Amino acid sequence: MPEAAPLDRAALVAAAGETIRHGSKSFHAASRLFDRQARERAWLLYSWCRHCDDVCDGQVLGGAGRTGPLGAVEELHAKTHRALAGERTGEMPFDALAVVAHECAIPHRFVFDHLAGFALDEDGWRPSDEAELVTYCYHVAGAVGCMMAVAMGVPAEDEDTLARASDLGIAFQLSNIARDIGEDQAAGRCYLPASWLEEAGLNPADPMRPEGREGLVRIVARLVELGNRYEESALAGVRKLPFRSRWAILAAAGIYGGIGRRVAALGASAWDQRVVIRRRRKLITIVSALRGALAA
Numbered sequence: 001m002p003e004a005a006p007l008d009r010a011a012l013v014a015a016a017g018e019t020i021r022h023g024s025k026s027f028h029a030a031s032r033l034f035d036r037q038a039r040e041r042a043w044l045l046y047s048w049c050r051h052c053d054d055v056c057d058g059q060v061l062g063g064a065g066r067t068g069p070l071g072a073v074e075e076l077h078a079k080t081h082r083a084l085a086g087e088r089t090g091e092m093p094f095d096a097l098a099v100v101a102h103e104c105a106i107p108h109r110f111v112f113d114h115l116a117g118f119a120l121d122e123d124g125w126r127p128s129d130e131a132e133l134v135t136y137c138y139h140v141a142g143a144v145g146c147m148m149a150v151a152m153g154v155p156a157e158d159e160d161t162l163a164r165a166s167d168l169g170i171a172f173q174l175s176n177i178a179r180d181i182g183e184d185q186a187a188g189r190c191y192l193p194a195s196w197l198e199e200a201g202l203n204p205a206d207p208m209r210p211e212g213r214e215g216l217v218r219i220v221a222r223l224v225e226l227g228n229r230y231e232e233s234a235l236a237g238v239r240k241l242p243f244r245s246r247w248a249i250l251a252a253a254g255i256y257g258g259i260g261r262r263v264a265a266l267g268a269s270a271w272d273q274r275v276v277i278r279r280r281r282k283l284i285t286i287v288s289a290l291r292g293a294l295a296a
Helices: 009-023 025-031 036-057 072-084 092-104 108-122 130-151 159-179 181-186 194-200 210-235 243-269 279-295
Strands: none
Touching: 009 025, 009 036, 009 092, 025 036, 025 243, 025 279, 036 072, 036 092, 036 108, 036 130, 036 243, 072 092, 072 108, 092 108, 092 130, 108 130, 130 159, 130 210, 159 181, 159 210, 159 243, 194 210, 210 243, 243 279
16 A cells, blocks of 8 residues: 655644644643744654654553553654655654754754653663663653754754753653653553652552552652752753743743642642643743743
């Protein structure tokens, strides 16, 4: 059966925009602050990242899921290699990656570092300590931060700024882990370090058990504090970004960081329902980010 004809760039951007609008309300809100070029490139890159995540988690646009089919990461590798070689696949996420990677000369190591995170999940990996947790967060989110930074115009050789972008991705992922402990447990996963769980007297297979909730709250406070440190480190690099990119990144940091901080503030009730940042709070964060971007 012949492959579908590749979409043109405008169609790819439109499709990617729909993907981010439904797949991440928080990042979509922040991305609208970019100038047009940076926004389109962020959407194109996001669409590939979202697709990989969905395939590996057996979900649609971040919805409920468990695990994808065996060999999913291998297939993603093959299609990603084709896209980075300039070959059109006829599949929107890979054609979108091909466009943005070519336009911005995104280092391929970041692309495959990201896929390595999905391979860890496919293998049923769990972190034993904080260092392993941070390494995982780099793969699934820090590498994305590096790619996004290059898409915003950061030179690939500016290692310091890319390290700060990686820190921000790590901070985002730590917030997500704090919020999603219950969902991860339902999917048979646990990203809380085994050493932390042991110290708290919790079973890695059931960290959500009611009688262990006090220990879980302490672990989450530790997780969020670690995320705050990475966020603080990341924000030292925003002054090197163009104004509108600086504004967007500060807004995203406030929104995602707010998720983790809200989880920590809720204590034992944090997982009674999914923690989200409401529209009014997002608007307040965006205004605050504007002040920060002007002052940077």
